[in-house]
Amino acid sequence: MFSTLSLVFVITLLTKGCDCQSLVCGSAPLNTKIVGGTNASAGAWPWQVSLHQNGRHFCGGSLINSEWILSAAHCLLDNPDPSVYTVYLGRQSQELPNPNEVSISVSQIILHPEYNSFSHDNDIALLHLSSPVNFTSYIQPVCLAAEGSTFNSDTMWLTGWGRISSGVSLPSPQILQEVDVPVVGNTKCNCLYRGSITDNMMCAGPLEGGKDSCQGDSGGPMIIKQGSTWIQAGIVSFGEGCADPNYPGVYSRVSKYQNWITQNARMNNASFVPFTSTAPVLDETCTTTPPVCGGSASSWPWMASVTYNNYPKCVGTLVSDLFVMTSASCFARFSGTNGWSVTLNSQCISMPVSAYVTDVFFDYIFGNGVALVQLSRPFPNVSNLSVDVYESFGSGTQCSVIGWKAENLTSNLPFQELKTTIVNCDPSNSTLINICTGPLEVQQDDDGSPLLCRMDGMWVQTGILSIPPGSQINPYSNSTVFIKISPFTYFLTNTIQDIPTIFAGAESFSPLSLTYILLLSLPTILQAFY
Numbered sequence: 001m002f003s004t005l006s007l008v009f010v011i012t013l014l015t016k017g018c019d020c021q022s023l024v025c026g027s028a029p030l031n032t033k034i035v036g037g038t039n040a041s042a043g044a045w046p047w048q049v050s051l052h053q054n055g056r057h058f059c060g061g062s063l064i065n066s067e068w069i070l071s072a073a074h075c076l077l078d079n080p081d082p083s084v085y086t087v088y089l090g091r092q093s094q095e096l097p098n099p100n101e102v103s104i105s106v107s108q109i110i111l112h113p114e115y116n117s118f119s120h121d122n123d124i125a126l127l128h129l130s131s132p133v134n135f136t137s138y139i140q141p142v143c144l145a146a147e148g149s150t151f152n153s154d155t156m157w158l159t160g161w162g163r164i165s166s167g168v169s170l171p172s173p174q175i176l177q178e179v180d181v182p183v184v185g186n187t188k189c190n191c192l193y194r195g196s197i198t199d200n201m202m203c204a205g206p207l208e209g210g211k212d213s214c215q216g217d218s219g220g221p222m223i224i225k226q227g228s229t230w231i232q233a234g235i236v237s238f239g240e241g242c243a244d245p246n247y248p249g250v251y252s253r254v255s256k257y258q259n260w261i262t263q264n265a266r267m268n269n270a271s272f273v274p275f276t277s278t279a280p281v282l283d284e285t286c287t288t289t290p291p292v293c294g295g296s297a298s299s300w301p302w303m304a305s306v307t308y309n310n311y312p313k314c315v316g317t318l319v320s321d322l323f324v325m326t327s328a329s330c331f332a333r334f335s336g337t338n339g340w341s342v343t344l345n346s347q348c349i350s351m352p353v354s355a356y357v358t359d360v361f362f363d364y365i366f367g368n369g370v371a372l373v374q375l376s377r378p379f380p381n382v383s384n385l386s387v388d389v390y391e392s393f394g395s396g397t398q399c400s401v402i403g404w405k406a407e408n409l410t411s412n413l414p415f416q417e418l419k420t421t422i423v424n425c426d427p428s429n430s431t432l433i434n435i436c437t438g439p440l441e442v443q444q445d446d447d448g449s450p451l452l453c454r455m456d457g458m459w460v461q462t463g464i465l466s467i468p469p470g471s472q473i474n475p476y477s478n479s480t481v482f483i484k485i486s487p488f489t490y491f492l493t494n495t496i497q498d499i500p501t502i503f504a505g506a507e508s509f510s511p512l513s514l515t516y517i518l519l520l521s522l523p524t525i526l527q528a529f530y
Helices: 186-192 254-265 406-411 486-498
Strands: 048-053 056-063 068-071 085-089 102-111 125-129 143-145 155-160 177-184 201-204 221-226 229-238 249-253 303-308 311-320 323-327 340-344 354-365 368-375 386-388 398-404 415-423 434-437 450-455 458-465 480-484 516-518
Touching: 048 068, 056 221, 056 229, 068 229, 068 254, 085 125, 125 254, 143 254, 155 229, 177 186, 186 201, 201 229, 229 254, 249 254, 303 323, 311 398, 311 486, 323 458, 323 486, 340 368, 354 486, 368 480, 368 486, 398 458, 480 486
Parallel strands: 143 229, 386 458
Antiparallel strands: 048 056, 048 085, 056 068, 068 125, 085 102, 102 125, 155 177, 155 221, 177 201, 201 249, 221 229, 229 249, 303 311, 303 340, 311 323, 323 368, 340 354, 354 368, 386 516, 398 415, 398 450, 415 434, 434 480, 450 458, 458 480
């Protein structure tokens, strides 16, 4: 829906190095329309910046004066080295030429000292540009919501180059997107997110879904217009999925950080504009509570995708709050953790569902083996998947294998279930670490997929699919070969116990007293970083 606004002409100082923010902010001379969910015109959002690492866009941000960028702490947490980042200002497309663009390196990064990577509270950061930027019609600072600003059922605007839905990248030529979303009150949002929303956050998005920020939009601005001035109210932080019903996006509330921003970015208070809502008071009733996931076959909440440079490499299962188990062959020619990450099945959880890989531990037996992937942040458990340590399942047992849906390889999710039966291995595959099932249509990307069987109403993982890169999958084989879990019990137990769970009260691994190893029993996961 288009609605034309009158052009606002402002006088700006273009002197390099001046703190022009002290005179004017929130001006967008080329913004002559407001559009939901479409391409933004060049210069429409002149404070929007693109943060790049290794030549690729990964997060957004906003220009708040001639030297400082405002973004989200979670964007920069895993590598706070400013030298690896480049800021692009005045950019419209990630692929086409941008004649009005300026690129500047970063000299300093300041993360909020009380940022909580689990709850995402205080998800805010500042980046200091290596040199001041000249303001133009395409590069302007945004005003910031002052302390005490109030927002009712107002309409906000989001901009960014992130995904257009969960797992779907912005199509070429990747032009900056803009969408309008309504504010959702914190009381209602806290109910929908099961108690994870703090006063430092605010929420926005239609409860029927369809409009939202998504992965790649993190750190970007959520803004609102007051008179002729654009004011940044929020910073893209997290959410459940992207544009899912009853899960509005969650944003760091800028007005809560006036003192912190002023002190660290050496800004004056003229940069902050009070916003007092004139919209109707928000409806804070919450009668629809999203379902809490259990261990049903339809959800597979312990399932994880292991990716390298955002491309799915293999499948894994969550075996503690800090470890995912997969096949060692997933990391063939492994040369370090850079570029590796893990995403938990996000259909039934909130935040976080994604984490970087900080270490990988291997145990090789007879040339094959299991890998334990250590996560950069904890994933509290969502159900009781168990691990078989006593070879509990024999020939004839009905089981399931969980792998990718072939048509959804680029999106990581959802998984699919393949029902199968344990059989005696062919003589050529009959080893101490092999367990076999009837023939299955599997592919390279299914490497690491679990073989799950039922015991006393509980899912138990008894095997892992191992498909080394370049190996041939015989379509005429009478069976599919998996690695047994049981030979790796000592390795799994000791590795996980060496790096204790972060959460008090979590059950530890004790295979001597249990028939199978229980995962943590903790509240529902809170959601993925955008």
